[in-house]
Amino acid sequence: MKTVAIDAGFAIGGADTGNRNGPWLYRRSRLRYRHGMLDGGLVWQCQAQPLPWPEGVPELRNSCIRLARRVLRQQKRGLPVIIGGDHSCAIGTWSGLSDYGRKALGLLWIDAHLDSHTPLTSPSGRLHGMPLAILLGEGEPALQLGKGPMVRPEYTVVLGVRSYEPGEPERLQRLGVRFYTMDEIRRRGLGVCVAEAWRRVSAAPDGFGLSIDLDALDPAYAPAVSVREPDGLSLPHLVKALHSRNRRRLKAVEIVEFNPTLDRDLRTQKTLTALLNSLLR
Numbered sequence: 001m002k003t004v005a006i007d008a009g010f011a012i013g014g015a016d017t018g019n020r021n022g023p024w025l026y027r028r029s030r031l032r033y034r035h036g037m038l039d040g041g042l043v044w045q046c047q048a049q050p051l052p053w054p055e056g057v058p059e060l061r062n063s064c065i066r067l068a069r070r071v072l073r074q075q076k077r078g079l080p081v082i083i084g085g086d087h088s089c090a091i092g093t094w095s096g097l098s099d100y101g102r103k104a105l106g107l108l109w110i111d112a113h114l115d116s117h118t119p120l121t122s123p124s125g126r127l128h129g130m131p132l133a134i135l136l137g138e139g140e141p142a143l144q145l146g147k148g149p150m151v152r153p154e155y156t157v158v159l160g161v162r163s164y165e166p167g168e169p170e171r172l173q174r175l176g177v178r179f180y181t182m183d184e185i186r187r188r189g190l191g192v193c194v195a196e197a198w199r200r201v202s203a204a205p206d207g208f209g210l211s212i213d214l215d216a217l218d219p220a221y222a223p224a225v226s227v228r229e230p231d232g233l234s235l236p237h238l239v240k241a242l243h244s245r246n247r248r249r250l251k252a253v254e255i256v257e258f259n260p261t262l263d264r265d266l267r268t269q270k271t272l273t274a275l276l277n278s279l280l281r
């Protein structure tokens, strides 16, 4: 399977300037060539400093449009693999991959958070807390890159959840998005939950995407993320659960929130590579 690496140097939506350097560092390392990836280029934000809603919206919109165009174009060469950057890059990735909502796309969103705020519910106003709501067609209109939702809620699943605020679970429940909390995962087992989630997202008529926020993993495996949450997924368990899945209908992979300035022992970079190795074998 041919893969195309697209780097999303996004930091505006995050909590830390270091997010912008994640894809840059990964681009320069030799790791990606081990996968024989083609180079799909880089989308780089001018602004390194995070800017909350509404100040950050114009540049985020601009960079998401550039990323969406790039993903849409590059998918003809192979499976797009997007490395972020803060998670607001997902707006660009999945808007492009769904051809601005014209395709009926599912999405498996592996994250400690629900990322389903709108400006009305977000206490911090940080834009990386809003991308899933935007992709489902809710929230800031300037970040809706097409008409209607970019991904289909009935084929969308969030997995690994352990931190959210009022408004987010209610929104997902109303839209019919399934989410698995760490409590449920611990009770039923990760393998069972991933298999169930995989069945749901891969039933989408035009295939599905995978968006992994490294903070879904326990900080023991991925300490270099902007917003750490304790008691997360184990890397070996996640690798095992993803490894055996049928990837025929998988249309793109996105891994985000890698912040190399916090990665003193390269542990998080190794985790990123382990995930890619397991997904792109």
Ligand SMILES: [Mn+2]
Pocket: 087, 111, 113, 115, 128, 213
């Ligand atoms: Mn996230």
